[in-house]
Amino acid sequence: MRGEFSLIERFLSFFPRARVPVGPGDDCAVLAPTRGALCVTTDAVVENVHFTREAFSAEDIGHKALAVNLSDLAAMGSTPRWFVCALALPKDFPERELRGLARGMSALAREHRIALVGGNFTSAHELSITITAAGELQGPALTRSGGRPGHLLYMSGELGDARLGLIHLQSGKRRSPAILRQRRPIPRVALGRLASRFASAGMDISDGLAQDLGHLCEASGVGAEVELAHLPLSPAVRVALGAERALAGGEDYELLLAIPPERAKAFERACARAGQRVTRIGRLTRGRRRVLRDPEGRLVTPPPGFDHFTRGRPVD
Amino acid sequence: MRGEFSLIERFLSFFPRARVPVGPGDDCAVLAPTRGALCVTTDAVVENVHFTREAFSAEDIGHKALAVNLSDLAAMGSTPRWFVCALALPKDFPERELRGLARGMSALAREHRIALVGGNFTSAHELSITITAAGELQGPALTRSGGRPGHLLYMSGELGDARLGLIHLQSGKRRSPAILRQRRPIPRVALGRLASRFASAGMDISDGLAQDLGHLCEASGVGAEVELAHLPLSPAVRVALGAERALAGGEDYELLLAIPPERAKAFERACARAGQRVTRIGRLTRGRRRVLRDPEGRLVTPPPGFDHFTRGRPVD
Numbered sequence: 001m002r003g004e005f006s007l008i009e010r011f012l013s014f015f016p017r018a019r020v021p022v023g024p025g026d027d028c029a030v031l032a033p034t035r036g037a038l039c040v041t042t043d044a045v046v047e048n049v050h051f052t053r054e055a056f057s058a059e060d061i062g063h064k065a066l067a068v069n070l071s072d073l074a075a076m077g078s079t080p081r082w083f084v085c086a087l088a089l090p091k092d093f094p095e096r097e098l099r100g101l102a103r104g105m106s107a108l109a110r111e112h113r114i115a116l117v118g119g120n121f122t123s124a125h126e127l128s129i130t131i132t133a134a135g136e137l138q139g140p141a142l143t144r145s146g147g148r149p150g151h152l153l154y155m156s157g158e159l160g161d162a163r164l165g166l167i168h169l170q171s172g173k174r175r176s177p178a179i180l181r182q183r184r185p186i187p188r189v190a191l192g193r194l195a196s197r198f199a200s201a202g203m204d205i206s207d208g209l210a211q212d213l214g215h216l217c218e219a220s221g222v223g224a225e226v227e228l229a230h231l232p233l234s235p236a237v238r239v240a241l242g243a244e245r246a247l248a249g250g251e252d253y254e255l256l257l258a259i260p261p262e263r264a265k266a267f268e269r270a271c272a273r274a275g276q277r278v279t280r281i282g283r284l285t286r287g288r289r290r291v292l293r294d295p296e297g298r299l300v301t302p303p304p305g306f307d308h309f310t311r312g313r314p315v316d
Numbered sequence: 317m318r319g320e321f322s323l324i325e326r327f328l329s330f331f332p333r334a335r336v337p338v339g340p341g342d343d344c345a346v347l348a349p350t351r352g353a354l355c356v357t358t359d360a361v362v363e364n365v366h367f368t369r370e371a372f373s374a375e376d377i378g379h380k381a382l383a384v385n386l387s388d389l390a391a392m393g394s395t396p397r398w399f400v401c402a403l404a405l406p407k408d409f410p411e412r413e414l415r416g417l418a419r420g421m422s423a424l425a426r427e428h429r430i431a432l433v434g435g436n437f438t439s440a441h442e443l444s445i446t447i448t449a450a451g452e453l454q455g456p457a458l459t460r461s462g463g464r465p466g467h468l469l470y471m472s473g474e475l476g477d478a479r480l481g482l483i484h485l486q487s488g489k490r491r492s493p494a495i496l497r498q499r500r501p502i503p504r505v506a507l508g509r510l511a512s513r514f515a516s517a518g519m520d521i522s523d524g525l526a527q528d529l530g531h532l533c534e535a536s537g538v539g540a541e542v543e544l545a546h547l548p549l550s551p552a553v554r555v556a557l558g559a560e561r562a563l564a565g566g567e568d569y570e571l572l573l574a575i576p577p578e579r580a581k582a583f584e585r586a587c588a589r590a591g592q593r594v595t596r597i598g599r600l601t602r603g604r605r606r607v608l609r610d611p612e613g614r615l616v617t618p619p620p621g622f623d624h625f626t627r628g629r630p631v632d
Contacts, residue, residue, distance in 0.1 A: 021353060022457055025535070027391035027519050028355035030457045037337060039344035040433065042400040042448055046440045075343035084358040086446045117356065124362050125442055130402045132358060132448035141338055141346045203343050219341070 007098065007121050011087070014102035018082065018115035029117035031082060036137040038081075041072035044130040051183075053127065055169045058100025059107075060183040065129035066108045068206065070187035071253040075204040077142035077196025078135030080114035080189060085131050088124035101129070112189055139196060147201035147220030147258035149286040154267075154278045156188050156254040159209055160237040163249025167240070178236060185253040191276045192255060198267040201258040210247040212256055217290055220258070226282035229295040244300065247292070258284055323414065323437050327403070330418035334398065334431035345433035347398060352453040354397075357388035360446040367499075369443065371485045374416025375423075376499040381445035382421045384522065386428055386503035387569040391520040393458035393512025394451030396430035396505060401447050404440035417445070428505055455512060463517035463536030463574035465602040470583075470594045472504050472570040475525055476553040479565025483556070494552060501569040507592045508571060514583040517574040526563040528572060533606055536574070542598035545611040560616065563608070574600055 012024055022030035045051060045065045056064070066083065073080050085105070089098070109116060114133065165182025173179065188204070195202055201220055205212045209226075217224050228243040237246050257278070259267050264280075271278045292300040328340055338346035361367060361381045372380070382399065389396050401421070405414070425432060430449065481498025489495065504520070511518055517536055521528045525542075533540050544559040553562050573594070575583050580596075587594045608616040 022459055026457075026459050026461075027388040028357040028394070028451070028457075030392070030453070030459075031354045031356060033350050033353055035349060037349055038347045040347060040398075040400060040448075041344040042402045042434060042436050042446075044402045044404060044436055044438050044446065046404055046438050048441075049439055072343040076346065078344070082356075084356060084448055086358045086360045086448075088360060088362055088444060118358060120358050120360055120446075122360050122362050122444075123365055124444065125364075126440060128404060128438075128440065128444070130358075130360065130436075130446040132400055132402075135344070137346070141342075141344075143338055143342050143346075145342075 008119060010095070011098060011102050011119065012116070014099070014106040015109060015116045018117045020082070020115065020117055024116070024118050029084070031117065034081070034136050037141065039073055039076040039078040039135045039137060039141060040132065041069055042130065042132040043068045043072065044128055047127040056183055058097040059104030061129065062101035062104030063108050063184050065131055066105045067185045067187050067253065069131045069133040070108070070112055070114070070189055071185065071204040071206065073133055073135035074187050074189040074192030075142065075202055075255060076135065076137070077139070077192050077202070078137050079193060080112045080133065080135045082115045082117045083131050083133035084118040085116060085129065086120040088122050088128045090125060090127060091123055093127065112187070142192065142196040142199055142202040144201055144203050144216045144219035147216060147222050147284045149222050149284055151200050151258040151260050151284045152264050152280055153224065153226065153282040153284065154257045154259055154280050155205065155209070155232065156191050156276065156278050157252070158232045158234050158237065159252060159254070160241050160246025160249045161234060162251035163246065164237050164240050177234070182251065185251060187253060188255045190274065191271070194270055194274055194276060195255065195257050195267070198263045198270070199257045199259050203256055205252045205254045205256050206250060208248045208250045209256065214290060216256060216258070217284070217288070220284065223285040223287045223289040224282060225285050226292050228292055228300065230279065230281045232279040324435060326411070327414060327418050327435065328432070330415070330422040331425060331432045334433045336398065336431065336433055340432070340434050345400070347433065350397070350452045353457065355389055355392040355394040355451045355453060355457060356448065357385055358446065358448040359384045359388065360444055363443040372499055374413040375420030377445065378417035378420030379424050379500050381447055382424050383501045383503050383569065385447045385449040386424070386430070386505055387501065387520040387522065389449055389451035390503050390505040390508030391458065391518055391571060392451065392453070393455070393508045393518070394453050395509060396428045396449065396451045398431045398433045399447050399449035400434040401432060401445065402436040404438050404444045406441060406443060407439050409443065428503070458508065458512040458515055458518040460517055460519050460532045460535035463532060463538050463600045465538055465600055467516050467574040467576050467600045468580050468596055469540065469542065469598040469600065470573045470575055470596050471521065471525070471548065472507050472592065472594050473568070474548045474550050474553065475568060475570065476549060476557050476562025476565045478567035479562065480553050480556055498567065501567060503569060504571045506590065510586055510590055510592060511571065511573050511583070514579045514586070515573045515575050519572055521568045521570045521572050522566060524564045524566045525572065530606060532572060532574070533600070533604070536600065539601040539603045539605040540598060541601050542608050544608055544616065546595065546597045548595040
């Protein structure tokens with residue numbers, strides 16, 4: 001057993017043994033049928049697109065690769081169950097770094113009790129990690145399409161930190177709270193489950209609030225009004241980016257939620273009890289227009305969103 | 317809607333709409349709970365590792381990316397149900413080629429009635445496709461670990477064609493039956509389902525029979541004896557490679573099966589009725605030794621298997 005097979009074994013040794021009928025090592029993993037419906041997502045992080053090996057430790061990369069998938073599971077209101085991990089590694093990739101990837105990924109996997117049930121290694125010129133993750137639903141899925149005019153818009157956490165972190169990294173900084181948010185996004189799994197009891201629509205903010213709100217509005221067939229003054233911005237983001245640039249920043253991995261107004265009080269109370277920070281940022285409207293209002297109530301044009309293909313590589 | 321989003325829509329338009337609670341376009345796909353257990357596999361094809369864009373058409377690449385995953389589902393005896401597809405595309409990847417990928421992949425998906433339920437696009441320097449596929453089991457899974465001494469070894473199809481196809485491509489040839497087997501491997505889905513009613517162990521032959529038989533033997537805690545004279549070799553492989561080199565050739569994606577001797581007749585009859593070609597090539601033995609016998613009954617040392625990390629890039 002050498003080459004690909006021993007790499008797989010070393011990688012797996014960082015994860016708890018999955019409690020499933022057949023785990024890693026056969027042609028497929030075998031998973032017992034679930035009671036609830038399954039939510040499935042696949043997402044990749046690629047060297048020089050989503051991270052550089054100068055600015056990210058191997059642990060950061062392993063964390064981020066899983067976190068972006070957990071964020072999608074959270075956005076549907078599902079409970080993480082299992083994932084498979086396909087690694088494409090440069091030929092000279094050091095084993096020390098491979099252990100780092102596994103450590104970063106397994107720490108987050110343990111936190112969310114999601115089992116690694118299978119994987120694949122290939123060689124490649126650039127490092128990339130493609131994860132497919134599955135979560136189980138207890139109730140109906142929290143989709144993007146259930147928003148109705150008048151429903152209130154909430155988001156978790158703060159906006160723009162990941163974008164500011166990227167700017168810090170590009171300017172040569174190596175340590176700041178914003179850089180931590182860029183390297184170690186926090187998937188809002190508990191909030192997603194809680195929100196699924198109240199929300200009419202939800203999604204995660206991966207491409208920037210401006211663009212992702214557009215997706216939610218299109219899926220729900222509604223417009224939206226966002227109050228710039230209500231956006232949750234850290235003092236650092238407020239100074240360095242301002243609200244309008246924070247709106248366009250990607251990779252926050254916060255949740256965007258639409259809550260029917262009659263459930264808003266109960267939702268806010270449940271969030272407070274659970275220690276989940278959410279902020280009301282606007283509301284859905286009739287028609288298709290998406291508008292931003294500045295603190296004086298004037299309309300502002302939304303900035304373009306973050307898109308890998310049209311905006312280029314964020315870390316180069 | 318431009319950039320990543322319109323690429324996804326154009327790609328999806330080649331596939332039938334998945335009949336699932338939530339299909340592509342939300343944060344996750346949502347899949348109704350299954351009756352039987354789920355088999356899950358993930359496998360990637362990477363430019364200059366598993367294919368070159370000179371020697372493979374876009375349709376070939378799309379076919380192969382899905383075929384290697386279907387082969388894993390077949391090896392467990394499961395029925396293909398759904399898959400997700402993560403594409404990493406070079407920035408200048410022509411839309412014509414993207415349509416070719418989708419055509420090759422969707423033709424095979426239709427044949428096996430497997431639904432594309434989600435996907436992801438990222439930019440990258442080299443083209444790669446990572447697919448995660450799931451199949452449903454009607455009965456117990458066909459694992460690698462159930463083989464016992466005395467069980468008979470069978471394999472489907474013919475051995476070594478994919479390796480010969482690679483040699484043909486490397487020598488500048490562009491058309492031969494072997495090249496077709498390299499570009500368009502045939503996942504043995506129907507045979508896998510049939511075999512799961514008879515076999516004690518099974519797997520697909522992706523890394524060469526020599527190496528994969530080793531995995532089956534290790535998982536089952538047995539040895540094996542293979543008769544070189546019984547190996548199913550096409551006349552072209554017999555002349556160009558011979559039995560020993562055919563044993564080391566990867567990417568055949570045939571099935572290797574262990575059948576208890578008392579079920580062998582019934583298995584062979586069922587295969588004949590179903591039009592599935594299988595060949596008895598040896599048997600499992602006590603102990604851990606894996607031996608090859610030449611036509612005169614003499615022992616032959618098995619050649620090393622095919623491993624991306626230790627053997628390097630097959631198409632360069």
